[in-house]
Amino acid sequence: MHLPPPLTDWFAAKGWTLHPHQQAMLDRAANPATLLIAPTGGGKTLAGFLPTLAELGQTPRNGLHTLYISPLKALTADIRRNLRTPVEGAALPIRIEDRTGDTSYTQRRRQRADPPHILLTTPESLALLLSYEDAPRIFQSLQRVVIDELHALAESKRGDQLMLLLSRLESLSPGLRRVGLSATVEDPPALARFLAPTGCDILQADPGPDPDIAMLETEAPPPWSGGGGRYAMRAILDEVRRHRTTLIFHNTRAQAELFFHDLWLQNDDGLPIGIHHGSLAREQRERVEAAMAAGQLRAVVCTGSLDLGIDWGDVDLVIQVGAPKNVKRLVQRIGRANHRYNAPSKALILPANRFEVVECRAALDAVRDHTLDGEPRGPGPRDVLCQHILMTAASGPFDANELFTEVTRAGPYATLTRPQFDACLDFCATGGYALRAYDKWQRLQEKNGLWQLRDPRSAALIRQNLGTIIDTETLKVRLKNRFGGTPLGEVEEGFASTLTPGDTFLIGGEIVRYEGLREMTVEVTRQPGRDPKVATFNGTKFATSTLLTQRILELFQQDAWPALPAHTAQWLALQREVSRLPSPDRLLVESFPHDGREHLCVYGFAGRNAMQTLALLVTKRMEEQGLAPLGFVATDYATLIWGLDPVTDAAPLFDLAALREGLETWLSGNAVMKRTFRATAIIAGLIERSNQGRRKTGRQATFSSDILYDTLRKYDPDHLLLQVTREEAERGLVDFSRIEDMLARVEGRIDLIRLPRVTPLAAPLFLEPGRIPVHGTGRERMVEEAARRLMEEAGLA
Amino acid sequence: MHHAFTLSGATLHALPSGALYWPAQRLLCVSDLHLGKSERLARRGGALLPPYETRETLHRLEAEVDRTAPATVICLGDSFDDLAAVRGLEEEARLRLARLMAGRDWTWIEGNHDAGPVEIGGTHRAQVTLGPLTFRHIADRSEKHEVSGHYHPKLRLKGAARPCFLLDSKRLILPAFGLYTGGLSVDDPALTALLDPPALAILTGARALPVPLPLR
The missing domain is CATH 3.40.50.300 (P-loop containing nucleotide triphosphate hydrolases)
Incomplete structure (x- = not known):
């Protein structure tokens, strides 16, 4: 495969030469699937595009040739600029356009009617494109798909969805070749199987010098x-x-x-x-x-x-x-x-x-030491599959056998069984309830061997719900003026609800004053020079890897810490003096009063998710023992629980058998599971994601997904979405395996230390966001107290 | 545990479930059951929600009827999510409802969702007056001595929002008793315009908790 002469000339004029892995990509242009692993700065993206440029050449045929998919909107805009430079420099008549949620309506319509040669997009925008009836026409000429930052996509449901979309694309354009571009990963063959389970070449570029x-x-x-x-x-x-x-x-x-x-x-x-x-x-x-x-x-x-x-x-x-x-x-x-x-x-x-x-x-x-961390992901989640089935139905009638074959060609779904697939299809069609209530009002119906939407209008609803990114509810922030005002960004609805006019917070680096809420938009004015309240944005929280926590525990065991700055070494020494330092083979638990509440600090070092689960299970045990826990917060290394009464015996709280039993029953009513369920229910299409623009003011037409969760738990405990929620939790959010590992490591060596006040190591936990309430007797006591106090103050008691 | 209060001279009990009991009349009143909501959504091509809310709502109503053994039951409107939902009622729910209604004076007040005749027995009224009190679905600002529903009031206290009763010297507004019902915050203008200070919210939940309004 050779590059068109004008492009080679342009490269030569610029003094560019191809890296070995870029040439290798050209040489392997005919490969059905290739995974390129290269460090940043290695011209990885250009390497992915070179075969496209070579094939399109000086006289490209009309129609879409290459689809480029990246996890970020910003990345598509950036790639468009970078790719246009050589293409325009060499005066090649190749059209390159991007398409994301930010692309204008007119532009998107034009792209469907007359696709460019190279379309740069995101998994969500691709899902939307594939949900249209004209998808077969748009993609009929497609030759190549380039997926950038595959390592990042493969870590989330976005990647699972994308692999399903690739299978769909392959059905629409047989012979489609796929290329994955990835940064350094710990297990390249696993990523290759994710991209193409039937065989994928792995190309490793020179990793370059150490940083x-x-x-x-x-x-x-x-x-x-x-x-x-x-x-x-x-x-x-x-x-x-x-x-x-x-x-x-x-x-x-x-x-x-x-x-x-x-x-x-x-x-x-x-x-x-x-x-x-x-x-x-x-x-x-x-x-x-x-x-x-x-x-x-x-x-x-x-x-x-x-x-x-x-x-x-x-x-x-x-x-x-x-x-x-x-x-x-x-x-x-x-x-x-x-x-x-x-x-x-x-x-x-x-x-x-x-x-x-x-x-x-x-x-x-x-x-x-060149050690990388990473935990293998399980098979593709079924809520994503449900969405995919609905998306397929929105694009037109489908044959269940063909769709099943197509789905199992996607890496994450290669091991999906037919009964599992059928259960997902049944969920999409009837809701999949033990009580067959909707046989009359099915969402999908089988007619002449083909599945289709009963009510064609529901296609619009399905399209609105496409995508696997579940944001917390946010409100737009605008400067207040007569014309709607400059948009500044968005804040979480929960944060907005705490604001009263006159409050100040930070957004986009400037301090603004909250003026009021108008049609679900937060109106603000500029207010320089005041002390702001802080906007609590939803930052992604990652669990510290096993590798890192293990290294930290080992570091604690040193007698002194010459490699650490003096202040930190002194701090650790102080903790060792007033309490203890956590060690790999023991579990340190501190108990102390603070600010009128009893606190329990558990240094489990099992990563944020596992520590959160541990907190849920332990607070449940505490509730059973009448210790009135009120809430907890979990970090990667510890869990802080507060309540009305002190813990005097820790061992019974950490009995593995009891914890495991608790895990099963506990799944019934906790906040984390409900949050997981909400995400799953949105992805699978049971509930709609709320659309800011469409949301009614005043009366909330929707009710909490918690009610649906509780109802299913009570009347349909084996429902597909509860199965998915459980799997999800055990895999990611619950991470029970890391609790098991920790308790196995500790083997019952639990040290409960009673202290008069907060310890040096526990102090940071008090400022940790993401505090989770425990809804038990303790909270009931507090709500009653608060209500009684308000009545007294109002002279009504 | 319930919260007892007086309205227009009548002593009433706000029950933790969101139902109202009037001991002197042996009267139980519930509002906004929205039976058949999931069926209506599915019929209209919307979401296929877990079809168990009618069961659960009737189950909770049954518990209150068993506990209070009322002579009279008033369903304060929006008892069904729409008129077709009455026809779509499962056989089991129909029988359960018939059992509940047997031997009682049972009144269906018309709501905005379920105006017109209902075909499952009981009395059907736009509104009903008993002693000093008038029961109607939507509050009328110009009236007093009034018990109504419609708004699904909710109040957030210490983080969690709970359905609540709203009470001032002229009227009582009931929370929605149905399972699949959203709520309107008590500080919404639609509700604040109806209430004169001093007003009270009575939270539902493990026990009925009175809270003065407005919250600061």
Whole structure:
């Protein structure tokens, strides 16, 4: 396969030569499936496109030739710019367009009527395209699919959905070739099976030199608790000044906002610095992306939205603020710096608090040792399959046998059995209830051997619900004026409901004053120079990997910590003095009073999800023992439980058999399961995701999905969606296996220590977001007390 | 445990389930049962919700009827999600309802969802007056001595929103008794416009809890 001469000439004029793996991709252009693993900066995306450019050549035929799919909207815009440069430079008549949720309605309609040669899109936009009746016509000429950042997609349901969509595409355009592009992963063959279960070539590019990475140490020690790394603002500004362009990564959006605000207050030289995260309005994000691409910014404060392979050209430093939680992601973030092949990436990690100093040290050691973490994913979840079946029905009548064959050609669904498939189909058609209530009102009906929508109008509903990303409910934020005002971004509905007019919060780096709610939009005015309340955005929370937590526990066992900064070494020593340090073969449990409540701190080091499950099971045991727990919060290393009464004997709380039994019964009524159920019910199409624009003001026409969950538990406990919810929880959110591992490691060696006050190691937990209430007798007591107090104050008691 | 209060001289009990009991009249009143809601949604091409809410709502109503043994039952409107839902009622639910109605004075008040005749017995009224009180589906701002439903009031206290009764000197508004019912926050203008201070919300749940309004 050869590149068209004008393109080779243009490359030569620019002084570009192909990397070996780029040439290899050209050589393997005819392969049905190829997985390319290359470090960032290795020209991975161009490598994916070279065969397309070669095939389209100087006289491309009309119609869609290549579909490029990336997990991020920003990435598609970026790739469009980067790909157009050589194509336009070589004057090739190749049309390249992107299509995402941000693309205008007219443009999307035109794309369906007259598709470009290369279409850049996201899994969700592809699902929508495939749900239209004209999908076969749009995709009939499709030759290649390029999936970027496959490693990231493969970690979530978005990847499962995408693989189903690929199977569908393959049916529409037989002979379709697929290419996956991935950063370094711990298990390449597993990723290859995910992409193409029937056989996939793996191409590994030269990983390049080791990164130059260190902890950013400051004169002032990090705070005892909290996140955000604002204590190190000066040091960070110094680094920004010393480098051309710096990316400053944060783990959550709220932290990025706070940090950005403070950064500007101290930015005496007025260095051009921008902010970028998923809660910002599109206009805001695009402005930053364009400024960055044009080299106008010295730094960007960002979150996971910039995690993936956006080409930032001149980035020469990456600063990770806060512990990275996962070595693999850290390595990938570091790869953002120095987008030049064969030059070491430069990165600094800034621990946000003292615990994170330990975690960052452990992560640095892991990077040095080239160990990557990762846990294998199970088979594709069935709620995603249900959505896929509904999407297929929206596009037209289908044959169940053919669809089953098609579905099992997708990597994550290769082991799906026919009865499992039939149960999903039945759910889509009748709701799948033990009580056959809807045989008369089926959503899908079989006619002449083909399944189709009973009511064609339901196709619109199905399309609205496509996608597997479940956001928490958010409200748009706008500046208040007569014309609707400038959009600034969005905040969680829960946060908005706590605001009263006059309250101030941070968004897009500026302080705004809450004026009121109008038609489900938060109206604000600018309010410079006040102390803000903080917007609580939903930042993605990752569980610290087993690898990292193990390294941390081992680090604790040292007699002294010369590799750690003095302040942190002293802090650990203090914890050792007033209490103990957790160790790999014992379970440390601290009990102490604080702020009028009893607290129990369990240092399980099993990762956030498992620690959350442990908290749920332990609070249930406490409830049974009459200890009136009120709530808990879980982090990667510990669980903090508060309640009305102290725990005096810990061992019975951690009996594995009892915990396992509790796991079964506990599934009935806890907040985490209900949250999981909500996501599953939305994905499977049982309930609609609420559409901001469409939502009625005033009366809420919808009711809580918790009611549906409780109803199913009571009347239909084996229902498909409850099965999926359970599987989901056991796999990800519950992560019971890590509790089992922890208790096996401990073998009953549980140390309950009673202390007079909060310990050094427990302190950070008090500022941890995501506190979960326990709805039991304790809470009932409190609601009664609150009601009684209000009545007394009103003189009504 | 219930909360007792007086309205227009009548002593009434707000039950934790969201039902109202009037001991002097041996009268039980429930509002907005929305029986057949899941069936109606499915019929209209919407979601196929778990079809158990009619069972569950009747089960809860049965429990209150068994406990209070009322001579009179008033269903305060929107008892059925629409008129076709009455016809779509499962045989089991129909029998269960018939058992509940047997030997009692049973009144269906018309609601905005289920206006017109109902074909399962009982008396059908736009509104009904008993002693000092008038029972109607939607509150009338110009009236007093009134018991109504319709709005599905809810109140958020310490995080969780619960259905609640609303009470002032002129009227009582009942929470929805049906399972698949959303709610309207008590601070919504539609509700605040109906109530004069001093007003009270009575939360449902494990026990009926009175809370003064407005909350600060």
